[in-house]
Amino acid sequence: MLEVKRRPRGFRLFAAALGGLLIGTLAAGPAQAEGQARQTGPQLTALSVGQSTVDATSGDATVTVDWHVTDGNAAATDMFGDIAFQQVGADGRLIGAPRTLTFSFEPRWPYQASAVAGTMASADYSHAFPVPRYAARSTARWAVVKVTARDDQGGTFTVERQGLERFHAEFTATHVVDSTGPTYDGLRAMHDQPEYLYNADASVTARYWLHITDAESGFFRGRLVLSGPRGATASGAIRPTQETDGTLRCGDYRSYDSHDIFCTVEVTIPAGAPAGTWSVSRVGLTDASGNVSVVEGLSQDPVHVTQNSSVQASDFALTPAEYNNWNGTAPLTITMKPSGFRDGIASATVLLDGCSGSVTENPVIAPDGSISLRATVPPVYTRRCTVTGIGITDGAGESAAYGTAFHGPVLDLVATQIPDTAAPVVNSASLDVTSVPASTLPRNARLTLDVTSFVGVNGFSLTVYDASGAPVNGMSGGIPSVTNGPLELNVPLQQGLAEGEYTVGFTLTDAGGLRAQYGYPGGRSLPVPGGPLLITVTDG
Template sequence: MKVRKRPWRSGLLAAAVGGMLLGTLVAGPAQAEDGQQAVGLKLTALSVESSTVDASSGDGTVTIDWTVQDGDTAATDVLGSLTVQQVGTDGRLVGAPQALTFSFQPEWPYQANPVDGTMASAHYSYAFPVPQYAAQPSAQWAVVKAAARDDQGGTLAVGRQGLARYGAAFTATHLVDSTGPAYDQLGQVLDQPEYLYNADASVTARYRLNITDDQSGFFRGRLVLAGPQGATASGTFRLVPNTDGSLQCGDYPGYDSHDVWCTVDVTIPAGAPAGSWSISRLSLTDASGTVSVSRRLSQDPVHVTQNGTVRASDFAISPGQYNNWNGVARLAVTMKPSGFRDGIASVTVLLDGCGGSITENPEIAADGSISVAGTAPPVYTRKCAVTGIGITDGAGDTAAYGTDFHGPPLDLVATQIPDTAAPVVNSASLDVTSVPASTLRRNAVLTLDVTSFVGVNRFSLTVYDANGESVGGMSGGVSSVPDGSLKLLVPLYEGLRPGVYTVGFTLTDAGDLHSQYGYPSGLGLPVPGGPLHITVTDD
């Protein structure tokens, strides 16, 4: 049997880690009465070798045998999975599904490969590890689903009804998992908006939490938010294995179902009652089906609004052009609220690329406006756009504007004052103009008096001989100098021959404008006070 890797593998079937279900293959063509595809792949045998097993020690296994036929003679590989799950006394499935994955061509992370046969009819066998814990000391287990796909597009999908005739079931003795999962650090994700505008579309509140379960491990959960007028909204989440063997719960990866981080999204419908929505209930289910429920939590609220009571208008940001070339620029975002009761309790302003702020109990000016401060960080912040404004009045009513809060758009943008003037050198001098050759290597000091609107922050200088050939130089950055003295080192290397040398230099400001002075052949501007010459003399 020759193993060949196929590029279509990764998208067809997820692997299994710790016995948990990783993925489901989707059936394609019409199925026969037994739930299988009428032509192509077909499950022809399925059995378990033991009807009972003691799994309480943690190493109990049940050997499962099955046979898959493929009528497509062009097929060279098949990938599939069997799903094994607890079946309650009422016939309902209990706890987490456990996946047993297989492939005709051996490849990690597929668990089972043929023990004999060919693609036309391959027999598989696998010692399925039975979970140690269950909600009861004795539990019924069964193979409840079979799915597969070959490399020619043939598919197989058989559900419980189609598998019932095989009687692939067993009874296991377990340790009792009597407690559901525990949690801590439940709260909003860091970028969760405080305000959500839901007049026209649903909005999403996102939370995160850490979950531990020392026995059977975490499986899934449900988070419920409670809003005004008895309204609720909920979001579900679960631990799912990835194709690389890791686990995933929402945005968080992990490798251990006994200690995981999860994110959960809760969708609040469009037009749902305005007001404070907070976490009210959390239910967590472990792999054995044991549930823990926490109620009346009342924490981490978000403010949902349709701007129906409190509103605002006359939005503005000033100055429209700010100067942050040599430090932080201060901004003010103003607006006029209306419809509020008991004053304005707080205003939140979010700025893209800049620092927003929250102002508690802002002063209402004589013209009815309020102001919130913002900041533009130095030099490199070219634009500040207001992306969210949230207002809460003294009665708890709210209003929200801007994309960050999913509210009505805002057209509030301030920009950096452009840099239009390159640095100017007012005077230039060297601390030495004549040096003996025997004193080299050494540096001369070039002192410049500069004027720059945005500040000089880089330089380059070159030493030239009488023929205009470079014999050394230096470049680098300096602390920003908008006005005043700038001192630069001029390297004079060992081995310079006696003669007259000229220094040319370039100054660049924070806006990338530059000025050149004193270069040979008249390049750039002349140095104020005349060329910069250094004479190297004989000893």
């Protein structure tokens, strides 16, 4: 166990006050210094750590850090800042990840420390800084390498390493040795990552996902490298950042600590970078202690980068221009004429918005030089289908890409649903009973309709009216689509209906939302073919 030495707190506060006095005296006389100070923003005037050595092997060691901040802006009422500790090598090089202590003048979450004495004009701060348990060596030197603060009036200060040297705010810690760097698994392209990227005019971005673990020090940062033709490379940084709620964000994902974290990384491939296949070739990861792990020699998750210079396509078409998917899926065909290819077309990909695209391996080249790709439109509710991307790769590995999904030349390929212009038609209607004894209620009568509907009837409602035209019962709902032929519906007759004559009115709704109404009292609808639907309740 190393000796732990504490500097008396009174000495620290005296030094802080004395340091501030000396700084002001060197700049000007006392009155003048006060006037100047009232015009400035926040300033760091004292900084110290309470221990010169500490044993952190237990995992719960702390060092006391004290600092003093003044603020010459009389309007300021609050302050926010951070203090960064980091390992310093024998050569002065910073090692591993900085560890940040956050503070504010008023106590508030998620800031870790607040003023322990004084006012906004001159405040003392103190905090027990948790020393990391792990380091790459058993002994490490730590120092305050950066202090920043801002007040609520826009005043700021930042003191870097050189400006902090006069404070000698550092300590030596004994650690548990962490000798291994982070590891990863699950590396893959993001699900929305295009297979093709057109970079003739602008840079393009490839996005990847990976899961990173480091049980000791925790993950700090990393870099993912893509390699392309002719030795070209591009890379993207992997770096968790602290959120205001205390969580870590690494790309699209949030985690609660850096020991087990999901990350996304974006790699920008510059405009005009060599065309061809680019794939993940290297992953380098660094933990908070500075240990580095590197996996290279990869050839993973390729993407086709192109300027459409070797292989091209033209004469794009999408047929039919109007599709009928009212009663099931509808097929679409995308045709084009490739040129400049060698060894045939190895694969062709079509992406669509609103319907399902496809990948066709070794598509057949027709006598006129065209190839055809198939697409499927889901039933009923897909009103519009737009081709957003077309990519082709020849047998020699050269490719071409078109459409916004691949950042390529714009395509104008849109198909739409055949419009629904005709409401359902009832050709005939009949009830299985026209007279029912009151003693048999409740029960249902069966209404049989012969219907014709271009898009199909898929919903209904019906109402039972008494002789005065008042509704006494009814029901509604969805039904399996019927385009032609019989449609059977139940007419509810509840218990307690009085003797007399009752009328049935009904509405049919098709898949396009058009409605047809029959048999409602008061002339508000079409007449029922064959006459009104009447049911008599008798006393039998």
